[in-house]
Amino acid sequence: MADMKTAAYICKGCGIGERVDTAQMAKVATKEGKMHLVREHDFLCSAAGVQTISDDIEKEGVTHAVIAACSRRAKTEAFNFTNIALSRANIREGVIWAQPDTEEARETTQEMADDYLRMGCGELKKMKLPAGVAETGHTKRLLVVGGGVSGLTAALEASRTGYQVVLVEKSAKLGGWSAEMYKRMPFREPYAEPQDTGMAELIKEVSDDPNIKVITNAVIGRTDGAPGRFKVDINVESGPSVSEEVGAIIQATGFTTYDIGKLPELGGGKSPNVIDQAGLERMASEAAAKGLAMRRPSDGGEIKCVVFVQCAGQRDETGKHLSYCSGFCCGASIKQAMYFKDANPGVDTAVIYDDLRVPGNGEDFYRSAQSKGVTFTKGKVTAVEAKGEVCEVKFRDLILDEDATIAAADLVVLATGQVPNSGVNIDIPAEEVEKMEVKPISILNLTYRQGKDMPQLAHGFTDSHFICFPYETRRTGIYSAGPVRRPMDMAQATEDATGATLKAIQAMENAALGRAAHPRSGDLSYPIVQLDGCTQCKRCTVECPFGAIDEDEKTYPVFNESRCRRCGTCMGACPVRVISFENYSCDTVGAQIKAVDVPDEFSEKPRILVLACENDAYPAIDMAGMQKNCYSAFVRVIPVRCLGSVNAIWITDALSAGFDGIMMLGCKHGDDYQCHFVKGSELASVRMSKIDDTLKQLSLETERVISHEVAITDMGRVPQLINDYAAKINEIGMSPLKGFA
Amino acid sequence: MGDMNTQMLDKYRNNFLHEVEEKVDDGHWVKMCMQCGVCAGSCTFGPDWEHTPQKIFMMIRAGKREEVLTSHSMWLCTSCYNCMVRCPRELPITHIMHGLASYAHRLGLAPKNQPTRDFSLIFWDNCTKTGRVNELRMTISVYFREGILSGIKKMWTLRNIGRGLFFAKRLNPMELFVSHGCKDKDGLRRALKKADEIEARRRGYAVQPRGYS
Ligand code: SF4
Numbered sequence: 001m002a003d004m005k006t007a008a009y010i011c012k013g014c015g016i017g018e019r020v021d022t023a024q025m026a027k028v029a030t031k032e033g034k035m036h037l038v039r040e041h042d043f044l045c046s047a048a049g050v051q052t053i054s055d056d057i058e059k060e061g062v063t064h065a066v067i068a069a070c071s072r073r074a075k076t077e078a079f080n081f082t083n084i085a086l087s088r089a090n091i092r093e094g095v096i097w098a099q100p101d102t103e104e105a106r107e108t109t110q111e112m113a114d115d116y117l118r119m120g121c122g123e124l125k126k127m128k129l130p131a132g133v134a135e136t137g138h139t140k141r142l143l144v145v146g147g148g149v150s151g152l153t154a155a156l157e158a159s160r161t162g163y164q165v166v167l168v169e170k171s172a173k174l175g176g177w178s179a180e181m182y183k184r185m186p187f188r189e190p191y192a193e194p195q196d197t198g199m200a201e202l203i204k205e206v207s208d209d210p211n212i213k214v215i216t217n218a219v220i221g222r223t224d225g226a227p228g229r230f231k232v233d234i235n236v237e238s239g240p241s242v243s244e245e246v247g248a249i250i251q252a253t254g255f256t257t258y259d260i261g262k263l264p265e266l267g268g269g270k271s272p273n274v275i276d277q278a279g280l281e282r283m284a285s286e287a288a289a290k291g292l293a294m295r296r297p298s299d300g301g302e303i304k305c306v307v308f309v310q311c312a313g314q315r316d317e318t319g320k321h322l323s324y325c326s327g328f329c330c331g332a333s334i335k336q337a338m339y340f341k342d343a344n345p346g347v348d349t350a351v352i353y354d355d356l357r358v359p360g361n362g363e364d365f366y367r368s369a370q371s372k373g374v375t376f377t378k379g380k381v382t383a384v385e386a387k388g389e390v391c392e393v394k395f396r397d398l399i400l401d402e403d404a405t406i407a408a409a410d411l412v413v414l415a416t417g418q419v420p421n422s423g424v425n426i427d428i429p430a431e432e433v434e435k436m437e438v439k440p441i442s443i444l445n446l447t448y449r450q451g452k453d454m455p456q457l458a459h460g461f462t463d464s465h466f467i468c469f470p471y472e473t474r475r476t477g478i479y480s481a482g483p484v485r486r487p488m489d490m491a492q493a494t495e496d497a498t499g500a501t502l503k504a505i506q507a508m509e510n511a512a513l514g515r516a517a518h519p520r521s522g523d524l525s526y527p528i529v530q531l532d533g534c535t536q537c538k539r540c541t542v543e544c545p546f547g548a549i550d551e552d553e554k555t556y557p558v559f560n561e562s563r564c565r566r567c568g569t570c571m572g573a574c575p576v577r578v579i580s581f582e583n584y585s586c587d588t589v590g591a592q593i594k595a596v597d598v599p600d601e602f603s604e605k606p607r608i609l610v611l612a613c614e615n616d617a618y619p620a621i622d623m624a625g626m627q628k629n630c631y632s633a634f635v636r637v638i639p640v641r642c643l644g645s646v647n648a649i650w651i652t653d654a655l656s657a658g659f660d661g662i663m664m665l666g667c668k669h670g671d672d673y674q675c676h677f678v679k680g681s682e683l684a685s686v687r688m689s690k691i692d693d694t695l696k697q698l699s700l701e702t703e704r705v706i707s708h709e710v711a712i713t714d715m716g717r718v719p720q721l722i723n724d725y726a727a728k729i730n731e732i733g734m735s736p737l738k739g740f741a
Numbered sequence: 742m743g744d745m746n747t748q749m750l751d752k753y754r755n756n757f758l759h760e761v762e763e764k765v766d767d768g769h770w771v772k773m774c775m776q777c778g779v780c781a782g783s784c785t786f787g788p789d790w791e792h793t794p795q796k797i798f799m800m801i802r803a804g805k806r807e808e809v810l811t812s813h814s815m816w817l818c819t820s821c822y823n824c825m826v827r828c829p830r831e832l833p834i835t836h837i838m839h840g841l842a843s844y845a846h847r848l849g850l851a852p853k854n855q856p857t858r859d860f861s862l863i864f865w866d867n868c869t870k871t872g873r874v875n876e877l878r879m880t881i882s883v884y885f886r887e888g889i890l891s892g893i894k895k896m897w898t899l900r901n902i903g904r905g906l907f908f909a910k911r912l913n914p915m916e917l918f919v920s921h922g923c924k925d926k927d928g929l930r931r932a933l934k935k936a937d938e939i940e941a942r943r944r945g946y947a948v949q950p951r952g953y954s
Pocket residue numbers: 310311312314315324325326327328329330331355356357415417
């Protein structure tokens with residue numbers, strides 16, 4: 001690479017100059033690192049220091065620089081050189097703050113600093129300045145699927161922010177369940193009375209908005225493309241199908257109520273006087289429209305006693321019904337009991353609950369209902385039986401611990417839950433779908449090789465990075481919002497839709513600039529594949545957590561850069577190592593591993609490689625340093641984009657370079673994963689389980705490679721893990737592979 | 742008194758909660774209980790009660806009139822106020838306990854020979870007579886309420902305390918014969934009568950002379 005001009009900048013500020021010999025480091029950079037230009041500076045992040053670097057870029061033509069100073073997570077604004085390839089050697093948090101300031105520690109501290117600089121120089125020479133994705137889509141229209149409160153809110157929020165929207169609704173009219181409701185739970189002070197749903201205004205506002213194109217009676221026939229350039233075919237019930245180009249998609253397809261016909265023991269389907277909450281809303285709206293009181297469905301008789309049965313077919317432990325709590329239905333029953341009490345305080349209203357769950361400010365609402373005289377009884381309903389025009393409700397009183405009966409309820413309202421409208425479960429194999437009586441219907445009809453819809457989480461709810469980034473899904477540029485993601489009420493759905501809209505807007509803007517979306521938002525690098533080396537093993541295609549890779553006719557991988565999140569999982573998966581990023585590759589990390597100066601086996605100085613996830617583990621290690629939680633001076637830490645990006649070659653490289661142990665630190669995986677790339681750390685752990693065989697073949701102890709789940713808050717635990725492992729290595733002894741490299 | 746019970750039964754039929762709301766001091770708070778059980782866990786008498794405050798409130802809501810009003814439970818409340826300061830719903834539990842007890846007594850449903858109730862009656866009687874509590878007479882009435890023999894036995898057990906009080910000039914045997922009174926006995930009686938009338942009006946009772954003799 002003829003036009004590469006490298007430079008190393010060594011900072012002496014923040015105590016670095018006192019703790020390590022920077023002149024010695026400069027020598028390392030020149031002699032071993034072969035840097036064209038090496039400078040020491042007293043205070044590199046100062047205006048003068050930054051100017052020095054800028055001048056070198058301009059006048060000396062520096063294209064690649066390593067900054068040996070603080071962590072790559074610090075001073076990012078000062079060292080924001082976007083026109084050169086940049087590597088940061090972590091001398092402050094990673095060395096002087098993480099090592100004791102003692103005479104005995106001086107030598108090992110210096111070794112650490114020298115190594116980090118060597119590693120920086122090594123990495124630098126393998127890096128390129130990312131050029132950005134050439135093929136970007138510039139469409140900044142948003143597609144919203146679903147016209148309920150979530151979808152309408154999303155459309156309106158996008159329009160208000162200045163974006164065009166296409167809103168597709170399956171039914172003939174907008175509004176969804178919310179539009180059928182008589183009133184909604186209060187969402188502002190004093191949280192005491194049911195409030196107007198505001199749906200009529202919302203629907204009108206959306207319909208009148210010139211930025212929003214509403215298509216009703218329509219479904220999505222096909223979705224192709226990537227963020228910034230989705231091509232969507234919309235099938236309209238009567239009429240020609242429409243094609244739209246959009247930049248991002250929000251799926252707000254809501255829920256279906258759990259069928260009360262499945263609850264015959266609670267009278268579901270047995271009597272017209274047993275209804276669900278949605279049924280009651282309809283009754284209330286109709287009665288209010290006529291200005292009349294609600295009447296008993298069976299015969300139009302007067303309603304004197306209403307019983308609300310909470311958790312009907314929910315929180316079920318038998319496996320027959322929904323196992324989860326929908327979270328909104330306690331509040332809904334409270335509201336509905338008020339419909340009766342407000343109209344006529346003489347009506348008896350009893351809510352039979354197991355736990356009354358009223359999150360947020362619902363507690364005030366609950367109290368308000370109590371003061372209106374709604375009776376709340378902790379109990380479990382065992383049977384609802386129709387007796388003529390009334391129902392007999394049998395329940396176990398859980399406070400008095402006895403069986404009790406309400407003999408004549410005119411109306412029984414079952415609080416059933418929300419079942420998400422998620423589309424097809426792409427994890428069910430095709431053979432099994434074949435056998436199904438009712439074929440699942442896709443919502444998005446994606447052309448992705450991974451399947452027609454987004455992946456599903458527990459209980460069939462649509463994908464969401466539940467713990468850390470609730471709006472994020474594994475399909476870049478496609479977001480889920482509202483009860484399709486998790487059960488919720490109107491207020492929560494409104495908030496959810498607003499959040500998802502902002503995410504979608506970011507995705508469209510990033511896509512137009514050829515940059516990555518969350519969590520590497522703004523990243524210009526993307527995976528580049530050398531197809532001539534590819535063996536069509538399909539590992540990258542299958543393992544990409546984000547469905548970014550399709551296949552061509554010859555089963556070669558086809559990367560869709562705009563769908564890619566730059567996690568590097570594909571790079572970690574590729575057995576022939578033909579996938580790389582310009583600034584992050586098998587070579588950039590390999591070069592760092594090889595740059596470390598490994599002392600011989602008699603030195604009593606083992607070397608431990610730590611591959612740390614840059615999202616959680618690396619910050620935790622940094623913070624350990626900031627808190628002066630010292631750890632072994634024998635470790636050399638390399639940040640990786642995700643443990644999923646760890647290629648087995650790095651392990652082999654490190655072991656043959658004479659490293660005595662390798663620690664992999666990544667995010668929590670499993671059902672409650674915290675991995676920013678969802679599947680990365682899980683895939684890494686699967687791959688690592690296979691490493692043991694390799695170790696055995698090399699006659700190495702399996703403890704030479706270990707992994708831990710580390711959270712960003714683990715700054716106290718991480719030094720302990722490192723030290724324990726260093727002690728373990730001390731116990732099993734130095735690697736027998738030293739000196740063969 | 743039995744008449745009043747029948748009257749109330751008629752009036753409220755099976756809506757005991759409503760009856761409590763209207764007739765019992767602070768009874769309108771009962772519906773606000775959220776059954777968290779904090780009071781039950783806080784009550785100093787918790788383990789000895791037939792029904793904890795939490796259960797009493799639930800029973801009221803479940804319409805268990807007879808069971809609640811004839812219960813010993815609320816008579817056992819020592820007014821420690823532990824429950825009341827802890828109740829997250831801020832129910833004046835202690836006051837409700839007393840209100841229930843007093844209502845049960847008024848209806849003639851309170852358990853017979855309930856010591857707290859007996860003591861309360863003797864106390865009231867004693868202090869409203871002269872406007873001052875005559876401790877000697879009151880003690881004797883309390884000791885002898887179960888008969889002469891048990892009265893003598895109790896006095897015998899406490900004889901040393903009595904002697905001590907006498908020598909410390911805290912007990913004057915002459916009080917047995919001449920009771921000190923407050924300055925305006927008539928005024929006091931009038932005030933109590935007025936209070937009775939007000940209560941009766943508020944709760945809708947027939948004013949019945951309580952005999953402040
Ligand atoms: S919100 Fe209430 S009624 Fe609904 S499932 Fe949860 S506990 Fe049951």
